[in-house]
Amino acid sequence: MDKPVIRIKQLRKAFGSLEVLKGVDMDVQKGEVVVILGPSGSGKSTMLRCVNRLEEPTSGEIWFEDVLVNSPKTDINEVREHVGMVFQSFNLFPHLTAKDNVMLAQRKVLKRSRAEAERTAEAQLEKVGLGDRMDYYPAQLSGGQQQRVAIARALAMDPHVMLFDEVTSALDPELVRGVLDVMKDLAQGGMTMLVVTHEMGFARDVATRAVFMDGGVIVEQGEPSAVFDNPRNERTKDFLGHIR
Amino acid sequence: MSTPRRNTPLKAAALVLALASLLVMAGIAPAFSMSGTTVTVSEESGGQPARITFNTVTGANERVSELDLTFPEGFELAKTRTDVVTLEGLKRTPVQPRIRVEGRRLTLGFTPPIAGDSTVRVQVWDVGLPTKGGTYRLAGEIRTDRGVEPVTGDLSFGFSTVSPSEALSRSLERNPLVKRWNSVQFLNFFLNPTMIVLAVPILFTGWITSVLLVVAAFPLAIFGGLGLAFMKMSRFPPLRWVASAYINVIRGTPLFLQIYIGFVGLPIAGVRAPWYVTGIIVLALNSSAYLAEIFRAGIQSIHKGQFEAASSLGMTYWQSMRFVIIPQTVKRVLPTMTSEFILLFKDTALLSAVGVFELMLYSNSLAVRGGNLTPFVVAAVYYLIITIPLINWVATLEAKLAVAEGGQAPAGVKPSLWDRLGMRRMLTPARELREER
Numbered sequence: 301m302d303k304p305v306i307r308i309k310q311l312r313k314a315f316g317s318l319e320v321l322k323g324v325d326m327d328v329q330k331g332e333v334v335v336i337l338g339p340s341g342s343g344k345s346t347m348l349r350c351v352n353r354l355e356e357p358t359s360g361e362i363w364f365e366d367v368l369v370n371s372p373k374t375d376i377n378e379v380r381e382h383v384g385m386v387f388q389s390f391n392l393f394p395h396l397t398a399k400d401n402v403m404l405a406q407r408k409v410l411k412r413s414r415a416e417a418e419r420t421a422e423a424q425l426e427k428v429g430l431g432d433r434m435d436y437y438p439a440q441l442s443g444g445q446q447q448r449v450a451i452a453r454a455l456a457m458d459p460h461v462m463l464f465d466e467v468t469s470a471l472d473p474e475l476v477r478g479v480l481d482v483m484k485d486l487a488q489g490g491m492t493m494l495v496v497t498h499e500m501g502f503a504r505d506v507a508t509r510a511v512f513m514d515g516g517v518i519v520e521q522g523e524p525s526a527v528f529d530n531p532r533n534e535r536t537k538d539f540l541g542h543i544r
Numbered sequence: 545m546s547t548p549r550r551n552t553p554l555k556a557a558a559l560v561l562a563l564a565s566l567l568v569m570a571g572i573a574p575a576f577s578m579s580g581t582t583v584t585v586s587e588e589s590g591g592q593p594a595r596i597t598f599n600t601v602t603g604a605n606e607r608v609s610e611l612d613l614t615f616p617e618g619f620e621l622a623k624t625r626t627d628v629v630t631l632e633g634l635k636r637t638p639v640q641p642r643i644r645v646e647g648r649r650l651t652l653g654f655t656p657p658i659a660g661d662s663t664v665r666v667q668v669w670d671v672g673l674p675t676k677g678g679t680y681r682l683a684g685e686i687r688t689d690r691g692v693e694p695v696t697g698d699l700s701f702g703f704s705t706v707s708p709s710e711a712l713s714r715s716l717e718r719n720p721l722v723k724r725w726n727s728v729q730f731l732n733f734f735l736n737p738t739m740i741v742l743a744v745p746i747l748f749t750g751w752i753t754s755v756l757l758v759v760a761a762f763p764l765a766i767f768g769g770l771g772l773a774f775m776k777m778s779r780f781p782p783l784r785w786v787a788s789a790y791i792n793v794i795r796g797t798p799l800f801l802q803i804y805i806g807f808v809g810l811p812i813a814g815v816r817a818p819w820y821v822t823g824i825i826v827l828a829l830n831s832s833a834y835l836a837e838i839f840r841a842g843i844q845s846i847h848k849g850q851f852e853a854a855s856s857l858g859m860t861y862w863q864s865m866r867f868v869i870i871p872q873t874v875k876r877v878l879p880t881m882t883s884e885f886i887l888l889f890k891d892t893a894l895l896s897a898v899g900v901f902e903l904m905l906y907s908n909s910l911a912v913r914g915g916n917l918t919p920f921v922v923a924a925v926y927y928l929i930i931t932i933p934l935i936n937w938v939a940t941l942e943a944k945l946a947v948a949e950g951g952q953a954p955a956g957v958k959p960s961l962w963d964r965l966g967m968r969r970m971l972t973p974a975r976e977l978r979e980e981r
Contacts, residue, residue, distance in 0.1 A: 354852055381858035391853035395871045404867055405857035450853075457857060 304363075305330050305461055305492050306351060311360035313346055320346045322516035323360070328461070333493045335503040335524065338513035339539055344496045347513070348463050351494065352376075352383045365460070381409055384454030388466040390446040392438040392453075398425060399434040402453045410457065417456075424452035428482045444475030448482055455486075462486065464495040500543060504528060512536045578603055580663075581697025583682055591675035591706035592714055593623070598666040598682070600697065607657035610687035611641075611666070611695075615648040616680045620672025628652065631663040639664075657688075677705035709745045713738040732916070739918035743910055747919065750906030751926040754892040757820065757902065761827035762885055768828060769835025776840055787836065794833035800894050802826055807898035823895050831888045838884065842877035843869055879941045886931050886938075903927065 304327035313321040320343045328334055336344045349355040351362060353369055353376050362369040364379050393401050402421035406412045412420070425434050428448040438446050447467055454462060464483065468476045480502050487493055487506045497503065503510055503524050510524040512533070520533040531537045578600045586595040602608050615621060628639040642653035650668065658664060679702040684695030716722045716738045726732040775787035794802070806826040807819070817825075846869050854864035896905035907923035 352856055354856065377855075377858045377860055380856055383856075385853075385856035387849060387853065387856075389847075389849050391847075391849035393850065393853070393868050393872075395875070405854075405859055408863050408867060409858040453857070 302329055303365075304328055305365060306494070307361075307363040308347070308351075309361040309363075311347065311350060311362060312358045313343075313350060313355060314358045320516055321350070321357075324513075324516070324518055326511065326518065328492060328494060330492055331490050332509060333487045333491075333495065333507045334509045334511055335507035336494065336496045336511045336513060337498070337503065337539070338519075342513045343516045344513050345465050348385075348465050348494060348496050351461075351463060352380050352385055354385075377409070381457060382460045383463060384457060384459035384461070385463040386447070386450050386454055386465065386467045388469050390438070390443070390450050390470075392446050392449055394438050397435050397437055398430060398441065398449045398452075401438070401449055402456045405453070406456050420456050421452070424456045425449070427455075427485075428452045429478065442475060443471045444478045447471065447475075447479045451479070451482055451486075461492045461494065464493065464497065466496050466498070468497065468499060498543065500528070512539070514539070578686065578695055578697060581684075581695060581699060583699050583701045585673070585701045585703055587673065587703055589704045589706045589710060590673040590677050591711055592673060593670040594673050594703075596668045596671050596682075596701070598668070598684075600664050600695070602658055602660050602662050602664060603688075604660045606660040606688050606690075608664075608686050608688055609654055609657040611652045611654070612685040612687075613650045613652075613666070613668075614683040615650070615671070616682070617648070618674030618676070619648055619680075621645050621648060621650060621668075623670045623672070624650070624668050625670065626650065626652065626666065626668050628664065628666050630658065631665060673703060675706045675711070677703050707745070709741050713742040716741060734917050734921050736916050736918040739910075739914055739916050740922060742914070743907065743919040743922040746910060747903060747906050747922050747926055750901060750903035750923075751929075753900075754889065754902040754904075755930065757823050757827060757892050757895070757900075758885070758889045761824045761831065762888060764824070764828035765831035765835050765888070766881075768832030769839050772832060772836035773839035773843065776836065777843065791833045791836055794830055795837075799826075799830050799891055800897065802830055803894055803898055819898075819900055823892075823900055827888060827892065830891075831884060834884055834887075835881065838877050838880045839873065842873040842880075845876060846872050876945065879938045879945065882934055882938045882941070886934050889930055890927065 306326070306328040308324055308326040311321050311324040312319065320341075322343075324343070324347055326334075336348070338344050346355055350357045351364070351369070353362075357370045360370075364383065367374055367379055369376070369379055392398075393404065396404060399418070399421045402424055403414075403417040406417040406420060407414065422431070422434065425431060428451055430445060430448055430452070433441060433445060433449075436445075438449070441449065451467075467483075468479055471479065476499070480499060483493070483495070483502070484506050495502075495507070507524045509521060510527040511521040512519050512527060512531075512535075514535045520527060520531060520536045527536065528540065531540055581598075581600040583599075584597045586597075598613065622645075624645065626641070626643050628641050629636045630639060631637075639654065639658065642655070644651040644653070652666065679700055682699040682701075684699060685692055686695055722737050726736055726738075772787045772791060775783045776791070778784055778787075803826055806822050810817075810822065843865075850868055850872065851864055854868040859867070892902050893904035895902055896908060899905070903923050903926055907919040910919040911917055
């Protein structure tokens with residue numbers, strides 16, 4: 301077996317006295333699409349945010365390739381360059397056009413030339429179906445379009461891994477499809493992805509593995525069809541029962 | 545003034561006295577027949593009627609029967625009247641001379657002649673001064689028992705050139721319409737045309753000073769404010785404490801007090817700087833505390849997700865600040881910042897208390913000198929020239945921001961004059977405004 305892209309060992313995270321993650325272990329291999337499911341408050345998002353250290357782990361280890369992410373000696377910005385993230389609330393920069401949103405970090409972090417950054421931005425926006433919206437400001441785009449710009453913005457950095465944190469939860473139902481299609485294309489292109497979502501259809505069709513979390517631990521994981529159709533754990537059954 | 549200097553004229557006087565007594569003792573008649581001669585003029589600038597006063601002391605045993613005064617070229621004596629008094633201590637005795645005016649020459653004949661050792665004051669009223677200023681000199685002759693001799697002593701006096709606004713002011717003063725206008729007490733006190741034309745150019749200098757002070761101080765305050773804002777948001781507690789203490793002390797004390805400390809306290813403590821440097825620094829230090837709070841609130845009002853998005857792309861703290869947070873903050877704090885600029889500009893008036901010649905002090909001194917409040921009205925107009933457009937601009941910015949933050953696109957809606965004057969806000973209940981949004 302190859303060396304995993306991401307390896308999480310005994311990850312714990314507490315906010316004050318509230319322990320959200322109680323020892324999570326997970327390896328993610330190159331090209332895997334891991335969908336993380338679970339009721340709210342189960343620690344899915346917190347785990348995802350620990351991977352690029354938007355949350356500081358309380359204890360445990362997170363490895364990205366050969367780098368210990370949560371070591372004080374690690375330049376976290378170097379890790380983040382290679383780990384793309386998309387948020388539930390899009391978080392586009394409202395003062396920049398779609399194209400400038402995609403260009404900014406390329407220019408400032410990767411030090412790409414304006415021409416190169418522009419070329420990449422145009423290609424990525426084209427790919428997410430927004431070739432005709434490049435000069436629009438976020439406020440002039442629909443939620444679905446904004447989320448696709450956010451995906452293009454992360455992809456422009458040529459990440460090794462993409463983290464998706466409930467990216468369709470804030471969207472109107474009719475806009476969800478466009479975003480999921482983009483993610484599907486991405487998965488089929490071989491991108492390593494960690495996806496926190498409630499979209500069962502997406503999980504079933506696209507994921508290579510489904511992980512069910514509850515109470516700060518991984519309760520069950522495996523082939524999506526196995527987890528969905530024959531859940532062994534009571535809590536998984538209960539959750540899937542509610543969601544259907 | 546230091547003591548040694550005060551001594552010098554005393555010493556000189558003692559020396560003169562000693563010399564004079566020597567001469568008297570030696571029985572030699574003095575070579576000069578008059579002493580202590582001075583000439584003064586009642587106006588500071590030319591081009592107007594003035595009173596010229598000639599003071600002298602006649603020589604001992606000398607009886608003056610005629611005094612001739614010749615004025616320099618450009619002086620007009622046609623409308624003059626002259627009175628003469630002799631003074632003995634506080635006692636004034638009027639003298640009735642025969643007065644003859646020939647061109648620029650004024651001849652006064654005295655019957656009986658003026659006795660020796662008299663202090664004589666000749667006042668010539670309504671002498672037309674030439675417009676050009678400078679030092680002028682009277683020529684004088686006296687006729688005594690011994691014959692005719694020139695008046696000795698200091699016969700020079702001076703005044704400055706009349707400015708166009710002064711000339712205009714004077715011509716307005718004579719205008720019958722203006723006279724009628726000024727006969728209404730309110731108009732005379734607050735909107736006196738002669739004072740307006742006088743005040744406008746004089747206050748302009750003060751206005752420029754005020755503007756320069758605030759234009760120099762405000763950018764410094766912006767840098768200071770940004771620094772303090774970042775200190776206050778720092779992860780390092782001592783930096784936060786220092787910034788908080790500074791901001792609280794500055795915001796918790798009057799600017800007036802801070803100005804006094806800067807202008808009175810610092811020189812006593814041995815720190816000396818030109819007035820404009822002290823002024824700019826005090827204003828900047830004061831405003832930076834207010835701006836710090838404005839900036840901090842602005843930065844913290846930006847959604848946390850913006851910072852996270854920038855971080856997740858590998859941007860450093862300062863890159864995120866510089867390219868993501870600050871640009872959004874600027875738009876949001878610009879209205880408040882402009883209001884702070886307006887406040888600071890008005891606060892330059894407080895510097896008048898420590899003698900900085902800015903707009904307020906110019907208008908105050910002119911008002912005191914003229915016994916009229918019109919200069920204050922002119923000063924108000926000068927302040928408003930700066931503040932009204934800015935107030936207007938703030939309203940426009942706020943309206944635009946409301947549209948932008950409301951998520952409506954495209955932005956760029958210009959509010960009506962009604963809105964910009966804040967009338968709608970004043971007349972509409974807040975609840976309705978919110979619903980409209």
